[in-house]
Amino acid sequence: MRLTGWGRTAPTVATCVVDDASDALATAGDRGVIARGKGRAYGDAAQNSGGTVVQLPGGPVGVRLDRERGVARVHAGVSLDEVLRVIVPKGWFVPVTPGTRFVTVGGAVAADIHGKNHHVDGTFGAHVESLALRLADGSLRSIGPNAAPGSDDHDLWVATVGGMGLTGVIEEVTFRLLPIETSRCEVLTERVGGLDRLLERIIATEASRYSVAWIDLLATGTSLGRAVLTTGDHATRDRLAELAPRAMSDPLAFAPPTLPGLPRGLPNLLSRPAVRAFNEVWYRKAPTHAVAAESITGFFHPLDMVGRWNRAYGASGFLQYQFVVPDEATDTLRAVIERVTASGNASFLAVLKRFGAEGDGLLSFPKPGWTLTLDLPAGASGIEELLRRLDELVLGVGGRHYLAKDAVASPSTIAAGYPELERWREIRHRFDPDRRWQSDLGRRLDLIS
């Protein structure tokens, strides 16, 4: 089966796709096994060229909600979309959601995903009570954050959270939920004219649970880094009654719309003029400063409304480049934005956020500082040179890149950002000496010793 990541690049063919991890282990050859969720990693994390891929089944039946404790026990193949449809009407939300609902719970842990609330709530892994991990020897092991430091269980835990599936197949996850009164969010939207002001405003609004800024990367000169900053939290019933009284007829309603998916065979629609036009409209349409109620989909998952939106980049696909640099490195951030703007590569999606504290996972991406995410068409000229320069800037200040997004890096670029990589490799090897768990990402970045 031909597989790619969300960027639709670097396709490879897996010889076998099954829906059970034990079956996979029993039948796989020397190219091993990797689990695949919804295929939303941008690069090659959920592909295994010439090998076996496991896709665990999903479905709402895989969600068991403990309404007393506000904890959900969920099969790893279930998506956050399916989880939300079960829990939102009952007054609960997932502790962390990325920009799409279509990631599996297993993937959420394996990539240790973060959301707009990272600076307050940390990564998904921070809310996990325990998980069931299928190991290379076929056994199923329950691990969690409370194991004694230095124990095998603890080592396995810190290697698995953010471990990109290379320590084993996560089969079930038990995690804490966030209580909500309504299914709307109260959102403050501000238009900000430039980068320095943006960084100030992000810091000034840090008390808000959710915060993220969309940056217009085609703006130059004094408008460099002009952005739309959105901050907010779940709306209480009282606030919803004030902001959107009509929603009070069904305050916990959750019925996300999906427009028909984009067709195959599209050329790259996101040319520079198209992106410039889009950016201008998007920036101008944002209020200078206004508070409103927004739906979950509208605030957290706008792109989910267009099915298969990644096809808009055409056949050559696209890359997503995401990094974090320390808080003090605002000059580097400015230099990166200047370089991208100067390169003329049209990035329609550029998002800036401030991260909070680092989590447990040895290969977990977020650490305190500024994280910038941008999309680039893979076929654009000058991309390699641009990324090389950006890598130098990022690594030069002690920054790093996100494995769930990466599709182009060499092993040294990643190793430079993850000081715990050697320890991770040792733990991985300890529990998987025969290399039963392999992925294209693992081979490309030399993660599997």
Added chain:
Amino acid sequence: MMNALHRPQTIVLLGGRSDIGRAIVAELASPQLRAVVVGQRDGGDAATVRNELGLDDDVEVVVEAFDAADHDGHRAWIARVVEQVGDLDVVVQAFGQLGLEAAGDPSAAAHLIEVNTAGAVSTGLAVGERLAEQGHGVLIVLSSVAGVRTRASNFVYGASKAGQDAFSTGLAAHLGGSGARVITVRPGFVRSAMTEGMEEAPFACDPSDVAAAVADGLRRRRRIVWVPGVLRYVFGLLSLAPEFVWRRLDR
């Protein structure tokens, strides 16, 4: 593994003395490159090859004795290479000989076919097998316009290339769906050590032009690359021409 920008981590060059082959390696090299394996008849020194190819110190360079006519040994040769460097991302088949004296010697002519055609078939299948097993990889075959319609001045060579070309396009179809790809490259006259002293044909180009076209074909997922591109149309027309017309032009 090849990354999303079509940069390979490993390259195998079958026919290390080929100027075009070397130009392709140099073109595809990048910070992502970690190993290059060069197969050439008389073996050779890795340090010299590294210099000649202009590769960084952190790229592993392996030189292995390789005989295109040793058909029985090709599978094992590929297996040895995989053992040393892991997955093969790009393999370049560049070992053809020109054999201009072949027309005067039946045995030499047959040997030319053994190297250029049978060698291409045997290595092509051995490489194709491995790439299919890996689920990814690209075989770049240096064919020639000489195989599209043979000229009197080099008809044995042309015949050998015609065989290689037909095989190569067929192999691409055979490997379809396996993740393995084949790119058949049809250059016109290329100014190189092999063609030194010969009269240039129209639309002549340099090895670096071929390399650039190959890199472009890799990115665009082409199965056939003509160099220069206009030859696609030139030979499109010429292959339809009646024999006597072609022979007039071939003078």
